[in-house]
Amino acid sequence: MSLTVSPSLPALESRLPQRRELATEIPGPASRELQERRAAVVAAGAVSSMPVYAADADGGVIRDVDGNSFIDLGSGIAVTSVGASAPAVAAAVQDQVGHFTHTCFMVTPYEGYIQVAEELARLTPGDHAKRTVLFNSGAEAVENAVKIARLATGRQAVVAFDHAYHGRTNLTMGLTAKTMPYKSNFGPFAPEVYRMPMSYPYREENPELTGPEAARRAITQIEKQIGADSTAAILIEPIQGEGGFIVPAEGFLPTLAAWARENGVVFIADEVQSGFCRTGAWFASEHEGVVPDLITMAKGLAGGMPLSAVTGRAELLDAVHAGGLGGTYGGNPVACAAALATLETMRELDLAGRAQAIEDIVLARLRALAEELGGAQGPIGDIRGRGAMLALELVKPGTTEPDPETTKAVAAACLAQGVLILTCGTYGNVIRLLPPLVIDERLLNEGLEVLEDALRASR
Structure with missing residues (x-):
């Protein structure tokens, strides 16, 4: 068991090490092999947003079949709020x-x-x-x-x-x-x-x-x-x-x-x-x-x-x-x-309270980043949400025109660095953050750093 300590997100035990770790290229050979097998038997209309195949998951991480460990900021679309393998x-x-x-x-x-x-x-x-x-x-x-x-x-x-x-x-x-x-x-x-x-x-x-x-x-x-x-x-x-x-x-x-x-x-x-x-x-x-x-x-x-x-x-x-x-x-x-x-x-675990703490951490960082990238004239048109259901709406700088291309590129850049984020929106230009409510603060901040770097590089 690893133990994480955080002043605003109390320490929780986890079965898997709560760290980001890239052992292969993304996707790795085992994931690519599974993708080939999938193409032969799974309907083409059933798509996945990530090209990596899960082998294990716990707390705030997902480990794939190649041994890569990803920071999970999607929770299976808000499903695994208590973690993907909560002991109880x-x-x-x-x-x-x-x-x-x-x-x-x-x-x-x-x-x-x-x-x-x-x-x-x-x-x-x-x-x-x-x-x-x-x-x-x-x-x-x-x-x-x-x-x-x-x-x-x-x-x-x-x-x-x-x-x-x-x-x-x-x-x-x-x-x-x-x-x-x-x-x-x-x-x-x-x-x-x-x-x-x-x-x-x-x-x-x-x-x-x-x-x-x-x-x-x-x-x-x-x-x-x-x-x-x-x-x-x-x-x-x-x-x-x-x-x-x-x-x-x-x-x-x-x-x-x-x-x-x-x-x-x-x-x-x-x-x-x-x-x-x-x-x-x-x-x-x-x-x-x-x-x-x-x-x-x-x-x-x-x-x-x-x-x-x-x-x-x-x-x-x-x-x-x-x-x-x-x-x-x-x-x-x-x-x-x-x-x-x-x-x-x-x-x-007072997960409603943890969601509020996640909101405080994420919004403070995203708002600072928005100012750094140009404020109202930058690529971040809006920051919104409540608790651990938060979003960035990306636009072409100086306008309110949706920018789905950059949104997709940012998500791909995060994946390459070991962070899983989801996109959404009628215009395809929203990055949504849905971390497990049991994620520890260090891991959450590390995932946000990767996202921030991807957004800076997208300018």
Whole structure:
């Protein structure tokens, strides 16, 4: 065991050495061999952003099949918040596998499913009576939340927003805003989905537009194009993920939620990426005191095991007829065991507090770098996010024109130096930082140094 010490990120034990180490060129020979085997059998449409193949992972590092050790600033897209091999999670999975891997909750139920539902009732915002149903993926959770809202309200229209990402099933593709690679040539999509303008402070035509004003802009369009009495649900990510880590202006979410409540519209918060301590709170909705009617969750919930959930008002979920919700693998017992261990680890280690400490460290460095590179006239157009869900939007210097080419080059330069970072954004020009919440400060700062050097070299 290695032990890291940090004044702002308390010491945590780790199984693998928490260091960056490059043993071969990137990708190395073993990864290249696997890539050749993959090309012969794996569908071309299933792509990977990194050309290296993982062999082990722990804490803030991923070790590949060639023995290279990378600093992980992506967490499998916000999944491995507790680390990719957290001891409590691994032990819980091993114990459950020794008893049974599956019975199907819809046939022979088990306590783990109920325990997860009890935990989610306690953790999600609001003190109203709640119910939960478990699934496998974020897209499944979103699709079922829409089903619940439509049935409970007797209405059909669903409102989604510019820059949204909600999944790759047919309905969730329709809810997603970005065509490539998610929607192109996959239609027709499910009907009665309406898209409204998002609050995107950096790209507002009127920079003085407030959050409540941006919300009323969307509400006016809803009332004109759909009508409140035909709207089943408003679906929104409190912080948009794939769209670019867009944090709406203060007041945007509460104003939308209030309008929904006044008009009998179900307010659905898609917390698939932003939930479970990622933003410095258990859920991003909490930052502005928003209490959603339904919350969709996945990613960080089960420490890497496939599990998702819809939790919400009891009267909404209980309105669905018997057998209307479920699925063969939904709430798998092994995934439930992992989730219970993950949630307990988050509590014990105060991962929401660690996310806040990560925010302090990262924002201070990125803001200093932005000034060094030219301030408002430099390549860093915007720095945003909350907790350990942070982003840089890169633009061509002196403009707000997106710069996806530099964004891609910076990510590649970081990979070559042993740091894994992810990109995103409607325009492909956003670097997103999603480190494991258990990363130690020394490793985090080392990863940021590599990113900073890559950005300096890109000028």
